[in-house]
Amino acid sequence: MxxxxxxxxxxxxxxxxxxxxxxxxxxxxxxxxxxxxxxxxxxxxxxxxxxxxxxxxxxxxxxxxxxxxxxxxxxxxxxxxxxxxxxxxxxxxxxxxxxxxxxxxxxxxxxxxxxxxxxKFYPGQSFVEDTSFIPILRTQTKMTWRHERTILPRHGMRAGIHMADICCGIGDFAVLVRKEFQPARIVALDHSKASLAYARDVAANFGISDIEYTYGDASEMLLEDNQFDLVTCRHSLQIFNQPDLLLKELYRICKPGGRVYITNEKNSHCLGEPRSQSIQWTYNEVAKLFGHFEMDVELGPKSRRYLADAGFNDIRVESFMVTNLDGDPQDFADVITAWENVYAGEMAVKRGDPPEFIERFRQGFRDHIFAALHPKGYAGWPIWAASGRKPL
CATH class of the missing domain: 3.30.750.24 (STAS domain)
Structure with a gap:
């Protein structure tokens, strides 16, 4: 009551x-x-x-x-x-x-x-907001954008809409959307002041001045109800320990009839060839490691359930594989190097893992890099994109 x-x-x-x-x-x-x-x-x-x-x-x-x-x-x-x-x-x-x-x-x-x-709400926040990780985030966005630019119109993106990008991070996605789709308004919100400062610089470098960068907590936003045609939240539900609370907020600020678009991963499905067994072992351990810090990098395929439980209808789910064939294979290798540094060099250490485990853990990342750069190799990183419509 x-x-x-x-x-x-x-x-x-x-x-x-x-x-x-x-x-x-x-x-x-x-x-x-x-x-x-x-x-x-x-x-x-x-x-x-x-x-x-x-x-x-x-x-x-x-x-x-x-x-x-x-x-x-x-x-x-x-x-x-x-x-x-x-x-x-x-x-x-x-x-x-x-x-x-x-x-x-x-x-x-x-x-x-x-x-x-x-x-205390975001147990893994110190890892994902490390400013040393910023350059690699731009590389990740560059690699995923090749896929998302064709996916987004199927999930509510179009010219002239009012859009919010929640957990916008370093703001590069909002800039790409602004250039490609020309929304009438973009509000980009994040909980990291360092990321927002970088985001404003990115926008300025592209000559974009009309993105409204806002400091805020995605689970308790100071944004009014029912004001956005499209709300995006990429690679973020998976790093919060209560994603249902975030979805409740995304639902609240979305207009009836509008859509909420989310992307998330399933890290245990990262793959590579050659050296597939070592790679598979390491990414299974990545999922366990994130679970230790109350994050779920296996959330991707669960997107439909989360959206349905939050009250959305007309739920659309699709997946794509970012690979070493998407542009320069070195970009893929650089992303994996950054993962190794954070996951093995910081998170596993903080969990208290022994040196022999960390060395085997690192080897899987190195083998993934080997697969990405091998002239006959293949390396993949799977992502789920999903959206739901807020009922009228």
Whole structure:
């Protein structure tokens, strides 16, 4: 059961099942009277709560001092009258001011704590956001674009649409889409400030100034409902430990009748010849390694199920194989070298794998490179592209 109090552009909602009181939007009242209904709702939520009441401010874009002091007073008063209740204020690094604003409440009352939601949400984030990985990401996009440029129109891409590229990374995909398909609007969002800075440079180098690069958490976006004809999210669901939450957000910002397009991998299906057995062993171990860090690089074929469970219909799924024959084989080899450095050189080390395992693990990557560069060799990296339509 949940109750919502709407006063555009601000929302306060209490979910009794999860004992969570959530704020969203802009709360800038001129007087406390303007938010009296929401203050009353918070008091009612506290009366109902047992144990812990979560106060969710992840989507709180703005709050003035009038509102902050009014709501804080309700919480502080409850702390002094009820020793049986604790308050956990859930913030996000995307809206860092909320952490600063609410943090001092915990210094006043030990029953109040503040948690930065996304600091623990992405267990593998430090690996995939390493800036040393940026150049190889451009090579990967160059290799996949040869396939995606023909695939995208089957999944809702066309001129004149409003599009969001979520988890945009270094922004090169958004630039390629802008040049090839001419959407009327592109919002590109990512959780890495370093990647976004690089993305803006990439766009500037191509003379593109109308892509709206935005810092944000893909699982709790400060974007309005139902505003994009096409929402893309490439190679990203597989690196988050709760992909269903991301899909829920992608669904929310997509217009009814619009589509959400995702790409994901199945790393255990990476292949190469010659030396296929060594290559196969290593990529089976890659899947296990990512699983250790709560990521699923086997997600590709599961795309249909995830989209269906999120509520989409007219689901379209296709796969393609990026190979050493897609342009310069050295590009393929460079990608595998980067994988070896991160997967064997960082992730396996952090997991605590012994040297003999890491050496065998590395050998599979080296054999994949050998296959890619061999004059008679073949090396492949499989990707699943899928999209679903948000019902009207």
């Amino acid at each position: 949940s109750t919502a109090i709407l006063s555009a552009p601000f929302q306060a909602e209490f979910d009794a099942n999860s004992q969570e009181f959530a704020f969203a939007g802009v709360i800038r009242p001129r007087s406390v009277d303007e938010i009296a209904h929401s203050i009353s709702a918070l008091r009612h939520a506290i009366e109902q709560a047992r144990g812990v009441l979560y106060i969710n401010v992840k989507r709180l874009a703005q709050m003035n001092n009038t509102a902050f002091h009014a709501f804080s007073r309700v919480v502080l008063d409850a702390c002094r009258t009820r020793s049986d209740i604790r308050f956990v204020v859930v913030t996000s690094s995307v809206v860092g001011w909320t952490e600063r604003m609410f943090r001092h409440l915990g210094k006043i009352e030990p029953q109040i704590t503040v948690e930065v939601y996304d600091s």
